[in-house]
Amino acid sequence: MRLGNKSSLVALFATAAFLTAIPALSQDNPKSLLPPGFGEPEPEPKPADDKPQKPIDLLPDASLKLPSSGASSSPAPQPTDPNAVPLDLTGPLTEEEKAALAVLTPPVLQDLPPGARRSTANIGIIDAEGGGMGPAAFGRANGHYLSVLMRKLHAPIASRWTSILLRRALTSKVDTPAGVSGADWVAERAWLLIRMGEADAARLMVQSVDVDQFTPKMFEVAMQASLANADPAGLCPLVESALEVSKEPAWRAVRAICSALAGESAQASAQIDGVRSKGPGRGIDGLLAEKVVGAGGNTRRAVVIEWDDVSILTAWRYGLATATGLVIPDRLMAGAGPQVRAWLARAPLLPVNDRTASAEIAASLGVLSSAALVDHYGAVSDVTDPADANDKPFTMLRAAYAAQATPRRLEAMRQLWDVQTQSEPTRYARLIVTARAAGRLQPSDEAAEDIDRLIASMLSAGLDVQASRWAKQVNDASGDPAMRAWGLLAVGSPSKVVEWSLGRIRSYQSNAGNENARRGEFIFAAMAGLGRIDAKDVEPMAEDLAVPIGTQTRWTRALQRAVMGNEPATVALLCAIGLQKQNFKDIPAVQLYHVISALRRVGYANEARMIAAEALTRS
Numbered sequence: 001m002r003l004g005n006k007s008s009l010v011a012l013f014a015t016a017a018f019l020t021a022i023p024a025l026s027q028d029n030p031k032s033l034l035p036p037g038f039g040e041p042e043p044e045p046k047p048a049d050d051k052p053q054k055p056i057d058l059l060p061d062a063s064l065k066l067p068s069s070g071a072s073s074s075p076a077p078q079p080t081d082p083n084a085v086p087l088d089l090t091g092p093l094t095e096e097e098k099a100a101l102a103v104l105t106p107p108v109l110q111d112l113p114p115g116a117r118r119s120t121a122n123i124g125i126i127d128a129e130g131g132g133m134g135p136a137a138f139g140r141a142n143g144h145y146l147s148v149l150m151r152k153l154h155a156p157i158a159s160r161w162t163s164i165l166l167r168r169a170l171t172s173k174v175d176t177p178a179g180v181s182g183a184d185w186v187a188e189r190a191w192l193l194i195r196m197g198e199a200d201a202a203r204l205m206v207q208s209v210d211v212d213q214f215t216p217k218m219f220e221v222a223m224q225a226s227l228a229n230a231d232p233a234g235l236c237p238l239v240e241s242a243l244e245v246s247k248e249p250a251w252r253a254v255r256a257i258c259s260a261l262a263g264e265s266a267q268a269s270a271q272i273d274g275v276r277s278k279g280p281g282r283g284i285d286g287l288l289a290e291k292v293v294g295a296g297g298n299t300r301r302a303v304v305i306e307w308d309d310v311s312i313l314t315a316w317r318y319g320l321a322t323a324t325g326l327v328i329p330d331r332l333m334a335g336a337g338p339q340v341r342a343w344l345a346r347a348p349l350l351p352v353n354d355r356t357a358s359a360e361i362a363a364s365l366g367v368l369s370s371a372a373l374v375d376h377y378g379a380v381s382d383v384t385d386p387a388d389a390n391d392k393p394f395t396m397l398r399a400a401y402a403a404q405a406t407p408r409r410l411e412a413m414r415q416l417w418d419v420q421t422q423s424e425p426t427r428y429a430r431l432i433v434t435a436r437a438a439g440r441l442q443p444s445d446e447a448a449e450d451i452d453r454l455i456a457s458m459l460s461a462g463l464d465v466q467a468s469r470w471a472k473q474v475n476d477a478s479g480d481p482a483m484r485a486w487g488l489l490a491v492g493s494p495s496k497v498v499e500w501s502l503g504r505i506r507s508y509q510s511n512a513g514n515e516n517a518r519r520g521e522f523i524f525a526a527m528a529g530l531g532r533i534d535a536k537d538v539e540p541m542a543e544d545l546a547v548p549i550g551t552q553t554r555w556t557r558a559l560q561r562a563v564m565g566n567e568p569a570t571v572a573l574l575c576a577i578g579l580q581k582q583n584f585k586d587i588p589a590v591q592l593y594h595v596i597s598a599l600r601r602v603g604y605a606n607e608a609r610m611i612a613a614e615a616l617t618r619s
Contacts, residue, residue, distance in 0.1 A: 120182020124173030125204045132172035139567030143180030147188045155195040156339050156365050158581045161610040163366035166576045169569035183213045187221040197342025197367045199228035227319030228343045232257050253289040260293040268293050288320040325349040342367040352379045360429035370461035373433045400437040435461030443470045448477050452484035459492045459613040471497035483511045491526040492613035519619045521589035526612035529596030547589045559598050568602045584619040
């Protein structure tokens with residue numbers, strides 16, 4: 001299938017026996033309908049290398065060919081010039097790029113009156129007044145260039161706060177750049193949001209484009225968004241239009257589902273029988289479609305789903321199973337990427353108490369806020385028998401907020417934090433969920449043992465003013481917790497509330513070196529990037545730590561151009577590329593330096609400070 005042809009829509013049935021394997025929009029060469037790692041075992045994390053790392057050139061290779069414009073199993077026609085990724089953000093498209101873009105299909109339908117049709121020249125869901133980055137947030141960057149960067153980004157990334165900022169950039173109402181159609185521009189943004197775990201935001205982006213403006217890629221991403229949201233009904237307004245450009249069995253299965261949801265049971269039964277009668281429809285994927293049809297009307301279909309012979313979880317299986325309230329076996333979920341857990345955290349048909357682990361992962365990714373995670377704990381409390389509530393996380397959280405004595409509040413927070421069997425994302429989520437409870441405490445010396453985790457908790461939710469109130473206790477205390485707390489306030493406070501001397505920085509580095517040399521590099525990278533180290537001292541310290549902040553790569557040059565062009569959304573995207581690991585311990589300090597420096601220079605110093613504090617907390 002070629003993406004630019006009208007017959008290129010995704011087929012959702014994803015077993016090897018199906019006529020068409022479920023393709024996905026992967027970063028640069030779509031091969032499956034799933035984010036990276038979905039349906040594959042997660043790689044074992046490599047041990048952190050305490051040796052200084054050389055800067056990595058994070059941009060696509062200069063020889064990268066133009067990726068296909070959507071999610072089919074065959075690439076789109078390639079330009080003859082292999083150097084298809086423009087490094088000049090402001091330059092015009094080459095003839096090869098124009099030829100590659102010519103394969104995009106024009107709008108399928110024209111059924112809306114001109115006055116009702118929404119323009120794709122400026123599109124998004126958050127305007128500048130509502131917190132968006134503004135129409136010129138991507139500046140004069142070429143749309144093809146930005147699309148390649150989005151597709152090459154391996155999401156989710158290490159930093160919760162960078163993900164939050166990138167979501168803001170991707171959902172802002174911005175001008176459509178040159179070199180890409182309006183619908184495909186939205187599709188690229190929505191697909192990246194899906195891979196980040198932001199299923200809700202992706203669906204809103206898809207819905208911001210009128211169906212008569214949809215391209216094949218837009219149909220594919222719309223399907224992705226509906227599956228990630230476990231919402232097959234969301235495809236019903238699209239199915240007839242999609243069938244105009246595709247005869248794939250997946251869309252015929254969707255048509256049967258939509259007929260059932262509309263109460264047309266006889267028609268739905270005939271349609272699903274037509275799909276199921278063919279060989280590809282006889283496996284679990286066809287059974288799941290039939291189960292959704294049976295749930296939609298009086299079709300007299302009772303389908304039992306057996307997972308015993310299913311070896312991988314696909315988006316089709318996830319979306320339809322979750323839409324019907326089926327619990328996916330743990331062995332299949334274990335092979336899914338963390339973004340799929342973020343999708344699951346918002347699945348309304350699954351019991352809320354079965355979604356707590358997923359909600360904590362979603363919070364660590366930045367998909368759920370601190371307040372949303374607190375609400376989730378409260379919802380679990382509401383459905384739990386009081387007799388079974390002892391030692392539950394929500395009981396500890398309630399005590400952290402409402403206990404009369406400060407020692408009892410601190411003890412409750414320790415109980416939440418000290419779950420050693422949990423993964424790093426879950427441990428960080430426990431800091432996030434206690435942020436406002438920590439912010440309600442009055443600074444006192446009795447919290448000296450936990451002062452670092454209290455401040456880390458507050459900063460995980462952006463409560464920098466509340467955290468800064470503890471500066472006196474930090475300055476007066478000694479020991480490892482006080483040293484770690486000093487580092488957090490040195491980079492996370494909005495003003496100078498603790499000493500920023502070179503001696504204090506070196507003491508922190510020496511202390512951290514006994515446990516985590518990377519953290520010692522991060523304190524330098526963060527403070528230098530924030531401009532909190534005198535310029536004359538930056539280069540000598542960089543040489544001492546072997547952090548090559550002066551080395552230029554294609555990534556640093558692209559970041560510099562975006563900063564000079566005052567393109568905050570482009571900067572956010574490039575910063576995410578610089579942090580595209582699953583663990584901060586795998587991020588070279590030089591990349592953290594450039595990320596923080598760039599964000600500060602385009603007016604996002606607050607986010608830069610929170611990223612710096614997060615790096616110290618999670619490394």
